[in-house]
Amino acid sequence: MSSRPSPASATSLLGQRDPAWAREFEAILRAYEEAGGKLTALQSERIASAVISGNRVLAVNEIPGVHIETEELPAGVHARIVVDPGARVEYPVHLCFGMVPAEGLQEILSEFEIGEEAEVGFLAHCTFPNALDLRHVMEAHIRIGPGATMRYAEGHYHGPHGGIQVLPTTHVTVEKDGRFENEFSLVHGRVGRLQLRLEVDVAARGVAELSTKAYGFDDDVIRVEEIVRLNGPDARGLTKTRVAVRDRAVSEVYTTAEGNAPGARGHMDCTEIVRGEAAARNVPVVVVRDDLARVTHEAAIGSVSRKELETLMARGLSEEEAVDIIIRGMLG
C-alpha cells in the first residue's frame, strides 16, 4: 500500500511526468467531468481524493483525519480509506474510478473504516465513457463505528454504447448509534448490465438509508439487490428505489428488510416505470423476528401516471416530453 502524488500537484506536473501517465490522467479527468464531477474538488488540497484509472492509482490526496492507502493489482486496485475517530470532515471525500479504454476489466477492492463519532461524506464518480466490452467489478467492505455517520453518493456514467458490465457488491456494518446514507445513481447514458448488491447490518439505534436510481433503455439490464438487517433495538432502515426502463430494457429489484430486534423499524419503497417493451419486477421480502419490530413496504410498477401525463400535456408538452420530465423528476 502506498500514497500517490496529490491531484493538485499532479495536474501541475502534467507536462513533467511520463506522457502516457499524463494522457491517461487528462482522459480520466475529462470523463470525470462528463460524469458530473468537479475538477476543482480534485485539485483542492483541502479535499481528500483519489483518482483511479484501470489498475493505476493516478493521484491521491489525504487530509488530516482521512487516510487513503492504495495498492495496484494486476486488474485493478485495492484501496483502504480510514477516517479517524471523532473526525468531522468538512468536504466530501472525492473518488474517481474509471477506465478510458473501450475494453478490459477493472476490479476494485475497497475497505472503509469510519472511526467512532466521526462524520464524513463521499462523492464517488465511476466513469467508463468509451465502454464497448468492459467489466467493472467492485467489492467493498464498510464499517461505521459507534455514533459515526457516513454519507456515500455514487454517480455512474457508462457512455452511450452499453457494452459494460458493472458488478458492485458492498457489505456495510453500522455499529450502535451509527448512520449510513447511500445514494446510487445511474441515470445518464447507457446502463449496460448492472448487478448491484448491497447488504447492511445495523446495530442498536443505528440508521441505514439507501437510495438507488437507474434509467435503462435499449437492451440494458438492471438488477438491484438490497438487504437491510435491523439487528439492534430501535434500529431504522429505509430503502428507496426508483427505476425507469424503456425499449427492451429489463429491471429487477429485490429488497429485503429484516426486523430482528425490539423497536426495529424498516420500510421499503420501490417505484418502477415501464415504457415500450421493457419489463420490470419488484420482489420485496419482509422478515420480522421480534414481535416489537415492524417492517413495511410499498411498490408501484407501471406506466407513467395518466394524470401526470395529461397535466403536463395540458401545459403544451408533447407526450414524449411529458414522459421524460416525469421520469427525470422521479430519478432526481
Added chain:
Amino acid sequence: MSQAQPPLLVVEEVWVNRPGAEVLRGVNLEMWPGEVHVLLGLNGSGKTSLAYTLMGCAGYRPTRGRILFDGQDITSLSIADRARLGITLAWQEPACFEGLRAGDYLALGMREPSRKRVEAALQAVALSPAAYIGRPVNHALSGGERKRIELAAVYGMRPRLAILDEPDSGIDVLGVEEVAALIRRMAEAGTAVLLITHRDEMAAAADRASLICGGTIIHTGDPDEVREYFASRCRPHEEALGAQPWGPEAGGTYRRVVSEGVCDE
C-alpha cells in the same frame, strides 16, 4: 366580454360515452373571450366530463358532435395540440410530481419562461416565491397548496380558454376570495374561463352560467337566475326517489335521472 365578436368556443351537440355510461348527451355551449362562465350541476351530472372533453383527455373523445375553438374544429386534436392553441385545464385533484419543483413546473407552460414570470404567477395565488419556487410538487404539499400551484400554472400560461374544475375546493376561506380575484384578472386579460364550482360566491362573480344535468346543459343565462333555477329544481337522487312531487307518478316531470341527481324541467 363582448358577444358582438364571434364566440371563442363552440360546443355543438357533443355526446361522450364512458364504459357503462353516456356522460355527455348532446351538450351545446358557447363562450366568448374574457367571459367567466360558471357551470353548475349536481355530482355526476357531467361537469368534469365536459371539462375533460374540452381538454381532450383520454377516454373523452366525442362519439357525436364537434368542438370549435376560434373557428377551428379541434374535436380530434390531442391535449398538447389544444394546449398549444391556448386551452388548458386546472384539475380538481391536481397531480403530484416527484422531484419536479414548483418553479420548473410553472415554467413548463409559459411561452417565454423567466424567473420573474414564475414569481409573478406564485404571487398571483398568494404563495411566497421564496418559499415555494424550489419545493417539489409532491405529496408533501397540502391539497390547498397544490391547488394554488395548479392555478398559478394555468395563470402563468396566459391561456385563451381556462377550464377550472372546482378551483375553490380545499382552499381556505380567505383563499376563495383570492381565487375569485385571480379569475377576474384572467378574464380582464381576455381569457375565457369555464368555472366549475359549488360555491355561490364564486358563481355570483360569473358573467353567465349554465346548468348541466344528466349530461346535458338544460339552462344557460344570468348567473343569479341559473343559480335560482338550480336551487329550486335540482335535488339529490335519494331525495328525489323519496319525494313524490319529483316523481312522474305524482304528476311531476323530470328531465334526467342520473346516478346522483334529478333536475326537474
